[in-house]
Ligand SMILES: Cc1cc2nc3c(=O)[nH]c(=O)nc-3n(C[C@H](O)[C@H](O)[C@H](O)COP(=O)(O)O)c2cc1C
């Protein structure tokens with residue numbers, strides 16, 4: 001049965017729906033593009049300046065002109081989804097989300113409707129569920145969540161309020177990073193406006209400023225931070241163990257009674273005392289209001305069958321114009337790189353695209369691949385958070401591999417021995433090779449360590465390391481051979497989190513250059529695992 005918006009959620013004002021429908025007339029545009037000049041000065045006046053793009057008029061989650069106030073957002077159709085969601089049974093909203101096929105934009109592409117249904121089913125009989133917005137954005141080469149939060153925070157807040165309403169959460173936490181100064185200011189102001197307008201009702205909204213670590217974005221590590229500890233991934237998934245830690249007394253923390261957050265995987269027969277948490281990415285939630293207001297069929301008007309809707313991509317590296325763009329799923333990678341990125345740098349040839357540090361590298365002969373979860377997966381890679389770091393023939397692939405490897409090895413928390421130790425060894429050997437000092441034995445050792453690095457891994461960082469480095473060495477074997485034959489050093493390639501894209505200039509987090517494997521910036525690394533240094537009641 002087609003649960004169109006009016007049929008399914010038909011309690012809202014018809015005029016509102018028409019207004020929103022008009023806003024959506026842009027979906028047929030081949031590319032919905034946006035500037036990345038979202039500097040604080042411009043945002044102060046509510047503007048996002050469009051640039052270097054041929055065909056943009058509007059968009060679904062990233063407006064061409066930032067919504068400067070809640071009134072602007074309402075004028076553009078905002079608020080209809082929340083009113084509709086509050087007027088129907090939560091199951092109707094979940095069914096609509098399932099029908100829409102919306103997949104989480106945090107990296108894994110997990111179906112959002114399925115996640116909401118699971119969290120709702122694991123509701124605690126004692127304590128209420130929590131809602132968390134993952135705004136930790138730490139994937140190298142990604143800026144899209146901050147772009148959305150700066151240009152359209154109201155859609156994210158509305159999406160989170162809908163989510164909280166549906167799963168029965170009484171609190172919403174925006175988990176940001178303390179280094180996201182401008183974005184946080186903008187978000188806090190938007191939250192205050194929404195609260196003043198009465199949208200939050202009795203739902204408490206807070207904005208938390210978390211640590212810089214990459215792992216903080218991993219959802220269970222994020223819950224640990226919200227619970228007051230270091231960003232160390234848990235075993236138990238969020239729908240079983242949420243933000244609210246059920247600890248009767250101190251003994252529960254040290255004796256591993258199962259009542260603390262440090263628990264083994266809960267089983268389906270477990271009691272449901274501990275409340276779950278629903279965690280969604282910023283972009284995922286920004287999509288929700290319009291799906292609820294306009295329906296699954298509208299959402300599916302763009303995109304592919306398995307990856308409906310649009311996706312907000314960040315393009316950095318060896319292109320003419322780095323930027324953020326919202327494109328329909330199914331647009332080719334080449335179109336995005338050419339039309340938004342302006343193509344290769346003058347006199348250079350693109351040789352590959354690093355998909356953040358989460359998936360196998362995409363090579364030049366694969367640039368016509370459509371941007372979708374299924375197409376990237378079919379070629380042994382993945383879409384991740386649509387971070388496209390472009391590599392050209394001036395970049396040394398081994399240096400790129402060394403940069404990615406260093407990032408992942410340093411950011412590994414060390415709860416799983418192989419992830420940290422093999423990771424550091426691989427990074428060290430690649431660095432040796434880039435200095436022109438490597439030999440074949442080093443290369444063999446790298447291959448061997450990549451074979452064991454993910455053994456017993458608690459989260460996917462270890463397999464990311466395996467895939468990213470393994471794929472570069474495999475796909476660029478000629479360049480690797482040339483590098484092995486040379487004694488000349490090659491310049492290091494910095495892979496680090498994006499601090500900003502302003503006026504087409506990208507700023508990477510250069511403080512990462514001095515970050516030690518123990519997560520300090522001390523002159524000498526202590527040799528301790530971060531988990532040893534920072535862990536509390538966590539021993540394995
Ligand atoms: C190492 C690591 C880092 C991650 N960083 C982020 C992040 O910065 N932001 C994010 O939304 N998801 C991140 N994720 C994915 C989250 O764990 C989680 O899947 C996501 O927040 C779920 O939201 P979604 O279903 O809306 O995509 C990361 C995962 C891993 C393994």
Ligand code: SF4
Pocket residue numbers: 215232233411412413414415416417419420457458459460461462
């Ligand atoms: S796989 Fe690596 S990053 Fe993930 S929990 Fe284990 S040691 Fe930490």
